Every structure is written in C-alpha cells, then in structure tokens.
Amino acid sequence: MTDLTQLSIAEARDKLRAREISAVELTEAYLQAIEAGNKALNAYVAVTADKAREMARASDERLAKGEGGALEGVPLGIKDLFCTEGVHSQAASHILDGFEPAYESTVTANLWADGAVMLGKLNMDEFAMGSSNETSHYGPVVNPWRAKGSNRDLVPGGSSGGSASAVSAWMCAGATATDTGGSIRQPAAFTGTVGIKPTYGRCSRWGIVAFASSLDQAGPIARNVRDAAIMLRSMASPDAKDTTSVDRPVPDYEAALTGDVRGLTVGIPKEYRVEGMSAEIDALWQQGIDWLKAQGAEIREVSLPHTKYALPAYYIVAPAEASSNLARYDGVRYGLRVNGDDITGMYENTRAAGFGAEVKRRVLIGTYVLSAGYYDAYYLKAQKVRTLIKRDFEQAFEDVDVLLTPTTPTPAFAPGEITDPVEMYLNDVFTVTVNMAGLPGISVPAGLSADGLPLGLQLIGKAFDEETLFRAGGALEEAAGFAARPDAWWTV
Template identity: 80%
Template sequence: MTDLTSLTIAEIGDGLAAKSFSAVELTEAYLSAIEAANDALNAYVAVTPDKARDMAKASDERLAKGEGGTLEGVPLGIKDLFATEGVHSQAGSHILDGFLPRYESTVTANLWADGAVMLGKLNMDEFAMGSSNETSYYGPVVSPWRAKGSNTDLVPGGSSGGSAAAVAANLCAGATATDTGGSIRQPAAFTGTVGIKPTYGRCSRWGIVAFASSLDQAGPIARTVKDAAIMLKSMASVDAKDSTSVDIAVPDYPAAIGESVKGLKIGVPKEYRVEGMPEEIEKLWQQGIDWYRDAGAEIVEVSLPHTKYALPAYYIVAPAEASSNLARYDGVRYGLRVDGDDIIGMYEKTRAAGFGREVKRRIMIGTYVLSAGYYDAYYLRAQKVRTLIKRDFEDVFAAGVDAILTPATPSAAFGIADQEMNSDPVKMYLNDVFTVTVNMAGLPGISVPAGLDTKGLPLGLQLIGRPFDEATLFKAGQVIEDAAGAFKPERWW
C-alpha cells in the first residue's frame, strides 16, 4: 500500500470512498509519523492522539452510513492561534500558559462539521509576530528542507512555520494558518507547499487570537492547489460572531481547478523588481510569465506606484493594532500570573515574563505611534497610504486585469539563528516585502511552488486576485503547479 501520509486530501477522499483504508488507519499513520519526526522538527506544540482517534472512528461510522462530509476522515494540523475547545491554545506565547478555551473557533468548527480529524496544535511565531518561526515560546520550528550537501537547519518561514513544516514533512494532510502580512504565503514558499490568504472577511476571525484585526485572515496550507481549494471551501463562511465576516456565498473552489486560463489577463507589476533582488528570483518570475503565455493568458505590465510605502506603513498599522489587542493579557483572568506588590506590579511582572522580545518590540512601537503627538504623524498617515495602496490595485483590476503575478519571497529559506537576520529586525521584516500589500488592500493572494534555487531549496510565485475571486487564483495557480511539478524534501529527520 502507498504510504498513507503521502496522499493528498483529494486522494484521501477517493481512498476512503473505495475502502482502500479506514480513517482510523490513516490517523494512526499520521500519529506514528508525528511521533517519529516531531523531536527533530518541533512542528507540533501539542498532539491530541485520543481526540484524533475518536474523531477518526466517528468518521468511519459516518462513511459506513454514506454520510461522509467534504473532509471526512482527513487528518489536519491546527495552528496554535485557533481556539480549540479543551485543547492547548496559546498562540506560541508564555503569557497564555495553560489556557484551554471553552469554545471552538468558527473556522475549526467548520472543518470538524465537514468531518476533518484534529491531530494537534502547530507551532508558530509568538502571537503570529515573525517571519521565521523563531519567536515561539516553544522554540523554533525546523524546516524539513535542507540545502544540497548541507546539514544546516533552516527556518520554515513564519508565522505559520509549524503549519508549513508539518504539511511539507507529511505530518498532516493539510493545516490551518493565518496571514497578517504574509504568514501563510511566505512559509508556503519556503517549504514547497501551497498557501492561500483569502480576501479579508472570507473566513471568520472569531476564536482566532488577534494580532492586527484589520489585517488578520485565516487560510489553508496544503500540498497541492486542489487540496487548498478543498480546505478553503470548508473554512470559509459568513459568521454573525464576526462583524468583518462578509455574507457572500462560498463558491465551489475545487471546481475551478483545471479550467482554461486562455484569455485571462495576468498583470506584472514593475514596482516588484526591487533593488538587490537575486537573479534566480527574477528568472523564476520570468519563467512564470512564460508559463502563462504558453497557456494562452495575456501578459500586461501594470503599475502599483505606492508599493514602496507598503512595508513601512504595514509596520506602523500592525504594531498599533497589536498594542491594543494585546492589552487584554494581564494575568487577571487566565494564563500566566506573576505576583507583584500591587495590581500594577502584577500587570508589569506578568507582561514582562509572559511576552517574548519581538512581541514586546511591536507593542512598544504600536504604543508609540498611537500616543499623543505621534498619532497624526504616524498612524493616520499610514492609514492614508493604505488607502492609496488599495486604490492602486483597484485601478489595475478596473483596467481588466484578472490576477497579478509576483515573486512570493525575496529569497529561499535562511538558517535558524542566522546572525545577519536576527541582529537586524528590519532585515527580517524585509521578508514580507512582496506580501504585505495584499493584506493592506484586503485582497486574496496565493503562493504556489514554482521551482528550486541553486541550493535545491523551494521558491514560490504569488498570484494576487480581485476581492472574493479566490476561484481565479486556484484556476491560475494550477498552471504553475502543472508546469513546475511537486517538490518534496529528502527525508533526514
């Protein structure tokens, strides 16, 4: 029998329907894989074997009655940012020590309603603040990828590094993730997986620990474009508990896979050719353009003139919202508490011990830009820039462009504890240079594996779509996947 953990979500559905294996057998295969690999990769912060077995058994019972859901029996990993009832949900932070929610996030509830099985909670940058999954209280996630001839541990990207690493290493069939400035697409590009950030409002944010409320959006990381489409169809929904959730019918995303892209207008923004961009990224981008031309799409050069302001504006807006959202963690009702001489002392000591260095940095930046005398100069101006970025995209789409093609990252994955990256936060923030515009404009964006660099490490191409037009991204993303093929790391763990 084929190794069950190497099957795609689509293949799992076919195999369960054909009774080639049971949901319980599949779940056991994944639990064994996690047990063998997690000490090396640190992708899971909590594994839920008993819950997984119970859910898989219930799936087999439903399948026997012909009542299987879209994701019936499919074992998934859940990013530690999603509240899962009675299960470890700490956003990779010490300040939420021991927190077990009494409720389920809307996104995970949707997945369980469609029959998915929970394997456990996945590691992540603390409160989703990071581009390398090195800020987690539980230690860094190690990528299953290594450069040719090297034993150096590489980062899987962030903040959804646990999700990307687990999918790439066959430790789950798919994973939930979140994206505030590139936290789905960048780790997907670094690990040879597919990641889509849907339009803001497409998936409910209820029950997801907030980082920056106007930017956060949940989405899947999967092995193929089709798998990502299957997962997003289940994850997306309107939700009365989230006022930013949009009441637009969820299309049949998997049905878009395989449709022709002939006549589609693909925009190539000149502003994404940044100074110092490696030649192999430029070459990969050109390869993507050629693939679309060969598939019958029309390539047009477009201009997004305010792109250069996106990164500085993002690193004002996101920390500002974070400083407000994270004020609720004070040691009073749940999580970590460090006693002080009085209540103020308790707040200070709890927050000092509970938050990591990067989270403290962003809280301080955010508090500064929202303070009297600086609000107009920084936060208000950043919001005006955000409006201009959004208008740039609106103008391009109004001119008839269906999707925009860009690189996903400025380079392949770098080493864990990389001195150059870790000594300069700005260098780390530059990892988001191609992705933050999408969050600032609230648009959908997908990263699809497109090739390997000279060291044999995966690189991704990004497609940016019109609001709520994820179906076009899946259709167009399949072109890259078909042309580039799949990329799997060589097992060393």
Template identity: 75%
Template sequence: MSELTNLTLAEARDKLSARDISASELTGAFLDAIAAGNPALNAYVAVTGDEARAMAARSDEKLANGTGGALEGIPLGIKDLFATRGVHTQACSNILKDFKPHYESTVTANLWADGAVMLGKLNMDEFAMGSSNETSCHGKAINPWRRKDSDQALVPGGSSGGSAAAVAAGLCLGATATDTGGSIRQPAALTGTVGMKPTYGRCSRWGVVAYASSLDQAGPITRTVRDNAILLRSMASVDPKDTTSVDRPVPDYEAAVGRSVKGLKIGIPAEYRVEGMQGAVDSLWQQGIAWLKDAGAEIVEISLPHTKYALPAYYIVAPAEASSNLARYDGVRYGLRVDGTDIADMYENTRAAGFGTEVKRRVLIGTYVLSAGYYDAYYLKAQKVRTLIKRDFDLAFQAGVDAILAPATPDAAFAPGEFSDPVSMYLNDIFTVTVNMAGLPSLAVPAGVNGDGLPLGLQLIGRPFDEETLYSLGSTIEQAAGRFEPTRWW
C-alpha cells in the same frame, strides 16, 4: 514515510469515500509520522492523539453509513492561534501558559462539522509576530528542506512555520494558518507548499487569537492547489460572531482547479523588481510569466506606485492594532500570573515575563505611534498610505487585469539567527504585505528550486473574492512546474 502519509488530501478523500482505507488507519499513520518526525522538526507543540483516534472512529461510522462530510476522516494540523475547545491554545506565548478555551473557533468548528480529524496544534511565531518561527515560546520549528550537501537547519518561515513544516514533511494532509502580512504565503514559499491568503472577510476571525484585526485572515496550507481549494471551501463561511466576515456564497473552489486560463489578463508590477531580490527569484518569475503565456493568458505590465511605502506603513498599522489587542493579557483572568506589590505591579511583572522580545518590541512601537502627539504623524499617515495602496490595485483591476503575478519572497529559506536585526527580518515580507493592506486574496504556489536545491514560490494576487481565478492560474503553474518534496532526513 508511510504510503498513507504520502497521499494528497484529495487522494485520501477519494480512498476514504471508496472505503479503500479507513479514517482510523489514516489517522494512525499520521500519528506515527508525528511521533517519528516531530522531535526533529518541532512542528507540533501539542499532539491530540486520543481526540484524533476518537474523531477518526466517528468518521468511520459516518463513512460506513454514507453520511460523511466533505472532509470526513481527513487528518489536519491546527495552528496554535485557533481556539480549540478544551485543547492547548497558547499562540505560542508564555503569557497564555496552560490556557484551554471553553469555546471553538468558527474556522475549526467548520472543519469538524465537515468531518475533519484534529492531529494537534502547530508551532508558530508568538502571537503570529515573526517571519521565521523563531519567536515561539516552544522553540523554533525546522524546515524539512535543506540545502544540497548541507546538514544546516533552516527556518520554515513564519508566522505559520509549524503549519508549513508539518504539511511539507507529511505530518498532516493540510493545516490551518493565518496571514497578517504574509504569514501563509511566505512559509508556503519556503517549504514548497501551497498557501492561500483569502480575501479579508472570507473566513471568520472569531476564536482566532488577534494580532492586527484589520489585517488578519485565516487560510489553508496544503501540498497541492487542489487540496488547498478543498480545504478553503470548508474553512470559509459568514459568521454572525465576526462582523467583518462577508455574507457571500462559498464557491466550489475545487471546480476552478484545472480550468482554462486562456484570455485572462495577468499584470506584472514593475515595482516588485526590488533591489536585493535574488537572481533565482527573478528567473523564476520570468518562467512563471512564460508558463501563463503558453497557457493562453495575456501578460501586461502594470504599475503599483505606492508599493514602496507598503512595508513601513504595515509596520505602523500592525503594531498599533497589536498594542490594543494584546492589552487584554494582564494575568487577571487567565494565562500566566506573576504577583506584585499591587495590581499595576502585577500587570508589569506578568507582561514582562509572559511576552517575548519581538512581541514587546511591536507593542512598544504600536503604543508609541498611537500616543498623543504622534498619532497624526504616524498612524493616520499610514492609514492614508494604505488607502492609496488599495487604490493602486483597484485601478489595475478596473483596467481589466484579472490577476497579478509576483514573487512570494525575496529569497529561499535561511538559517535560524541569520537575520540579527529586526528590519532585515521585516524585509522578508516585502512582496506580501501589500495584499493584506488592500484586503485582497493571494495564492503562493511552489514553482521551482534555486541553485541550493531549496524551493521558491510565486504568488498570484486577485480581485476581492475571486479566489477561483487564483486556483485556476495556480494549477496551471503547478502543472508546468511539477511538485516538490524535500529529501527525507528526519
């Protein structure tokens, strides 16, 4: 690995600003790393080398004349869910084969306005539906981490598996990702990286391929908490094109990194001690509690009684919204088209050939729960449960809790194919879906390794639009735990 690709985003930013390195040098080093490592990791599904070099050259000009932006010359990977003008945007689905949009997502437009460089588009579960990056039409992404004394491939988590794998392997300085039920935090935890799922409405969803519109939220995956804070500041904004984005000033999140957490009240939810959670995860949770207590935080037990209903409610609400959002893919205007005897036949043939198994499964579930006779029994009831889940969090915060500490995943990274039935796979989201149902911010931070040498993460859940407190607490855990890097094999 090049010394340049070993830098953190913050270190690279400072070196670029001081003119110790050039953006072209830095981008070239990452393109070389991708060429060497991506065949084994399959993190990128499209590499935009020419565009990256051109963007880096423009960044060098701006850095030379002192007009560089907050991310000037910083090479990033972009999840294939974000529309990038004139560049492969497929949501890793065959139904969007060869699609190149004529517009730019608001989040990526914000990044380019701040001077970031696009290295390429990153692998993901098809339409963000998955917890292991095994449903991509481009094949599974591979975790750069492996168990001790084993050559067995492991998944990087999902749906933002390519984003997490690329960051962990040093194939970019940071990556965009999205989180509908844990798709930032779960892959971050399984790859030893830092992932922030911001408050719903903090980042614009415009130009991000929709899965479940009331749950989807864009956020960053990075190597360090500081890097994450830097990247989120550029990603976040109000957007008139997204009426769910919130018109609030974007704080200087980096200023919160390293801030004292003394006196903060941290809630520990009893309901997150679930059956089947690995002993190493519980031990790490206790270690996290001890670290925060040592830093001066007050630890209190709290109850979130409706947590046990979150997973089934989520897997009603999300597929229901997906069935509506994915109805637009019909082979008429863009993407794949499979002809038939009439237009209805063409619709059926296109969707049968274009959608993968997991997407079809969720669309069918969603269509069923929204159908006449079942709407009240399933969808309406799930929305009522969602209200109760949010109320649990509201009551905890009203009682003075500043943030909540919990595990990010029930176990470490697993092998492809290890979960053969959908319900077992869905259980990987057991600690994360509550946050999306309530629209809250949550930060996953690497906190240790298990007996197999695989990384494990903790998540911090905060009040709406209080990402700053999460970055303060996350940096406290990061400082106590240290940083974790995979042993290079690719």
C-alpha cells in the same frame, strides 16, 4: 512514515469514500509520522492523539453509512492561534500558559462539521509576530528542507512555520494557518507547499487570537492547489459572531481548477522588481510569466506606485493594532500570573515575563505610534497610505484579472542568520500589500534555488475572486511540475 501519509487530501478523500482505507488507519499513520519526526522539526506544540482516534472512529461510522462530509476522516494540523475547545490554545506564548478555551473557533468548527480529524496544535511565531518561526515560546520550528550537501537547519518561514513544516514533512494532510502580512504565503514558499490567504472577510476571525484585526485572515497550507481549494471551501463561511466576515456564498473552489487560463489577463507589477532581489528569483518570475503566456494568458505590465510605502505603513498599522489587542493579557483571568506588590506591579511583572522580545518590540512600536502627538504623524498617515495602496490595486484590476509576483525575495535561510529586525521585516516585501488592500493571494511552488531549496510564485486576485486565483494557480502548478520533496532526514 507510511504510504498513507503521501496521499493528497483529494486522494485520501476519494479512498476513504470508496472504503479502500479507513479514517482510523490514516490517522494512525499520521500519528506515527508525528512520533517519528516532531522531535527534530518541533512542528507540533500539542498532539491530540486520543481525540484524533475518537474523531477518526466517528468518521468511519459516518462513512459506513454514506454520510461523510467534505473532509470526512482527513487528518489536519491546527495552528496554535485557533482556539480549540478544551485543547491547548496559547498562540505559542508564555503569557497564555495553560489556556484551554471552553469554545471553538468558527473556522475549526467548520472543519469538524465537515468531518476533519484534529491531530494537534502547530507551532508558530508568538502571537503570529515573525517571519521565521524563531519567536515561539516553545522553540523554533525546523524546515524539512535542507540545502544540497548541507546538514544545516533552515527556518520554515513564519508565522505559520509549524503548519508549513508539518505539511511539507507529511505530518498532516493539510493545516490551518493565518496571514497578517504574509504568514501563510511566505512559509509555503519556503517549504514547497501551497498557501492561500483569502480575501479579508472570507473566513471568520472569531476564536482566532488577534494580532492585527484589520489585517488577520485565516487560510490553508496544503500540498497542492486542489487540496488548498478543498480546505478553503470548508474553512470559509459567513459568521454572525464576526462583524468583519462577509455574508456571501462560498463557491466550489475545486470546480474552478479547469487548467485553462486562455482569456485571462495577467498583470506584472513593475514596482515588484525591488533592489537586491536575487537573480534566481527574477529568473523564476520570468519563467512564470512565460508559462502562463504559453498557456494562453495575456501578459500586461501594470503599475502599483505606492508599493514602496507598503512595508513601512504595515509596520505602523500592524503594531498599533497589536498593542491594542494584547492589552487584554494582564494575568488576571487566565494564563500566566506573576505577582507584584500591587495590581499594577502584577500587570508589569506578568507582561515582562509572559511576552517574548519580538512581541514586546511591536507592542512598544504600536503604543508609540498611537500616543498623543504621534497619532497623526504615524498611524493616521499610514492609514492614508493604505487607502492609496488599495486604490492602486483597484486601478490595476480594471485591466487585468490577476497579478503575478515572486512570493519571497530569497529562499529559506538559517536560524539566527538574520538578527536585524528591519532586515527580517523585509521578508514580507512582496506579501504585505495584499493584506493592506484586503485582497486574496496564493503562493505556488514553482522551482528550486541553486542550493535545491523551494521557491514560490505569488498570484494576487480581486476581492472575493479566489476562484480565478485557483484557476491560475492550478495552471501555474501544472506548468511548473514541482515534484521535488525533502529527504526525510528527520525520521532517522
């Protein structure tokens, strides 16, 4: 690891434009960091070193001519859920073995158009189904952080665990991620990084392997709020190829970082004080309230009465959509094929061998709730609850500008520590409501647990008002002054 990998995206961008460093030098520094650390962390499932060097050389040529884009020469990691032309894109699943698409996702195409450099594809929970990055076909990702005085591995959160781990361990300047029920914000909280899930429709979903189409949304994981703002501006765009993307201009999110929250009203949802929440999470939440109040924001308690129904409703809607989306994987056209006596046998054998246990569990749940006789009792009822959750937020936002909550109920835990699926799903208790309502949410590192592990606070905003989220998030970040870093044990 060199000093170059310690640069934030904003710092690297400025040094590249000033020609103080070259894109090739920066890229080589990150490739060396990946070489030194990936064996221990398992954050990357594919490293595209030759492609990265080629893209960096092209960036240097453009920078020399003064033609650099917004992310010119900045090396990024890409979650394996994003299709990248001619490069491993397998959603960390055995069933997509060998799949290298002939097309580029809209989000990654936007990043390359702005000059970003691709370092490789990042590990994740299979098909984005998981909260710990233990379900990947390529093995679990390891969190760069360890508890004080312990050598025990910890999970980085999921499903974007590879993205969070790589950013936290200085193995990329920033990373793309996706969030269906908390898969950007929860790993960001576990790794001391910043993650924003934008409003549903802000980023195109075209070319991103689908989990639950009405919930999935792409966003960045970065080292600080400014870097997340820079990345999101490049990632977001309207897209005619995605009918759920919204045709509205993408603001300059970086310009929203005024550091001034005077005049903002911050809502504190009383229903988020859930049973079993640890005292240190509760204390951090109160600290966040005090920080924003001291900076001039008005604090107001609000009620989101249907919050308690969000998690069960989510775990009906998401698996239902997953069972529909994953029906396309049958071994016929691409990926894994396991032969059978007839075509039905081939389908069955391919899916049995190709899908992992968690994916099978969710497909079975989804198929069940969509089946005749159960559709009205489960899926239709869950969609009605979703409407009520959305209405709760709309009513709350009549009186407040943003909401402040914890991101996760606990700090990072050890692999294998949670074996009960329901207990694992409870990791999403503070994050799923945002996806159900299609709203933006950002997680900002705000402190350390008693064991020295990162803890995050979440800000939730109005639809398409990411600017206010960044404004409040920047102020929260400044007040927290989170400067802790993991010891670089993985390079030894």
